[in-house]
Amino acid sequence: MIISSxxxxxxVVLILGIGASTIAAREAFAAIICFVVYGLLLAIAxxxxxxxxxxxxxxxxxxxxxxxxxxxxxxxLRSAEGNDIRTSLPTRLxxxxxxxxxSAGLATAILVPPEVIPTxxxxxxxxxxxxxxxxxxxxxxxxxxxxxxxxxxxxLILALLGVWSLAxxxxxxxxxxxxxxxxxxxxxxxxxxxxxxVGIVVAVYMCWVGANEPGGAFQGGTILxxxxxxxxxxGLKRVPAxxxxxxxxxxxxxxxxxxxxxxxxxxxxxxxxxYPSGYAKPxxxxxxxxxxxxxxxxxxxxxxxxxxxxxxx
Amino acid sequence: xxxxxLFGLCGAALAGLGLYxxxxxxxxxxxxxxxxxxxxxxxxxxxxxxxxxxxxGLGGDPVPQxxxxxxxxxxxxxxxxxxxxxxxxxxxxxxxxxxxxxxxGTDRGNS
Numbered sequence: 110m111i112i113s114s115x116x117x118x119x120x121v122v123l124i125l126g127i128g129a130s131t132i133a134a135r136e137a138f139a140a141i142i143c144f145v146v147y148g149l150l151l152a153i154a155x156x157x158x159x160x161x162x163x164x165x166x167x168x169x170x171x172x173x174x175x176x177x178x179x180x181x182x183x184x185x186l187r188s189a190e191g192n193d194i195r196t197s198l199p200t201r202l203x204x205x206x207x208x209x210x211x212s213a214g215l216a217t218a219i220l221v222p223p224e225v226i227p228t229x230x231x232x233x234x235x236x237x238x239x240x241x242x243x244x245x246x247x248x249x250x251x252x253x254x255x256x257x258x259x260x261x262x263x264x265l266i267l268a269l270l271g272v273w274s275l276a277x278x279x280x281x282x283x284x285x286x287x288x289x290x291x292x293x294x295x296x297x298x299x300x301x302x303x304x305x306x307v308g309i310v311v312a313v314y315m316c317w318v319g320a321n322e323p324g325g326a327f328q329g330g331t332i333l334x335x336x337x338x339x340x341x342x343x344g345l346k347r348v349p350a351x352x353x354x355x356x357x358x359x360x361x362x363x364x365x366x367x368x369x370x371x372x373x374x375x376x377x378x379x380x381x382x383x384y385p386s387g388y389a390k391p392x393x394x395x396x397x398x399x400x401x402x403x404x405x406x407x408x409x410x411x412x413x414x415x416x417x418x419x420x421x422x
Numbered sequence: 423x424x425x426x427x428l429f430g431l432c433g434a435a436l437a438g439l440g441l442y443x444x445x446x447x448x449x450x451x452x453x454x455x456x457x458x459x460x461x462x463x464x465x466x467x468x469x470x471x472x473x474x475x476x477x478x479g480l481g482g483d484p485v486p487q488x489x490x491x492x493x494x495x496x497x498x499x500x501x502x503x504x505x506x507x508x509x510x511x512x513x514x515x516x517x518x519x520x521x522x523x524x525x526x527g528t529d530r531g532n533s
Contacts, residue, residue, distance in 0.1 A: 212438030268499035
């Protein structure tokens with residue numbers, strides 16, 4: 110008990126320290142490295158809160174993918190001239206005081222809990238057996254709040270459309286400007302050959318086990334995206350042009366299957382996104398596998414950025 | 423004080439820290455970073471509320487957990503969009519700053 114609370118205190122001190130250094134670091138590059146470490150520490154905090162699903166998502170997306178995006182951005186910004194504007198000391202002090210007030214308000218909300226704590230957990234557990242799933246978080250994501258999950262996939266695709274539409278006119282439908290290391294770096298090439306088979310197996314496992322244990326389509330999709338990006342960055346596979354039909358098909362296959370099953374539910378089970386009784390688990394696993402593919406491709410393309418060069422014919 | 427409360431206070435502090443970075447740091451990339459910090463602090467506060475409502479023999483309330491997972495993915499999508507906007511700004515104007523289209527009102531030194 111004492112050891113675990115000591116661990117928690119050290120963890121919180123580390124998180125706050127690293128979090129503060131992402132804000133205080135002089136160099137943007139250092140701040141981003143701090144942010145990646147911060148994401149991983151935060152994932153441990155989520156494990157301590159018994160939220161392993163959230164921990165996996167935070168480590169994969171919050172730390173890993175966001176960190177990679179930021180590192181790509183800082184590499185390009187470095188060549189540009191810096192920004193010498195400094196916020197004046199009175200402004201900093203005022204902002205600091207206001208932010209401290211907001212933190213204090215949130216802390217009060219934590220320390221003074223309401224009399225009756227609202228929770229839907231008993232209802233979730235009561236009805237979970239009907240869906241055939243063992244992981245209550247997956248149950249919430251794919252059964253009770255399936256509409257949220259569907260719309261979230263749509264958000265990913267909308268974000269990708271937004272990123273693509275920032276391309277210069279001439280490059281539309283072309284190849285994303287992902288930084289590729291054309292110089293054959295031995296370690297990178299070796300890792301890009303060694304890791305993907307392992308990563309793909311882990312991704313499939315994550316997706317499959319997500320029905321009963323922590324894991325699921327997001328986490329599996331993120332690992333797929335990471336493997337794909339690794340292979341592209343190492344120059345083993347060309348970055349595909351965004352106009353490729355197979356690419357667009359992979360992007361929409363998950364949401365389309367999800368939507369089709371949802372619409373079929375209107376006929377077979379009487380409500381949009383309802384599953385016919387007895388078929389819930391096979392349908393959910395089908396949706397999860399299709400979504401894993403789509404999420405992997407969408408995340409990979411989001412990280413690759415807008416197209417920058419026209420497709421070579 | 424139990425572990426959940428400790429992490430809740432940590433989340434509250436992170437939210438304030440992120441907001442401070444968002445307000446005071448002039449570089450857009452650092453603002454995006456600070457915004458992510460602010461967001462993760464809010465998620466942590468939300469997750470602690472989930473932990474507190476733990477019932478039915480669960481470690482935590484699964485409903486807020488599922489919402490935090492969705493939120494992390496949506497935050498990533500928004501970050502990707504913001505970074506793409508920033509890089510496009512750099513491509514168009516040659517500077518990664520937001521006041522590039524207002525050079526008359528500039529009071530910075532010869533940078």
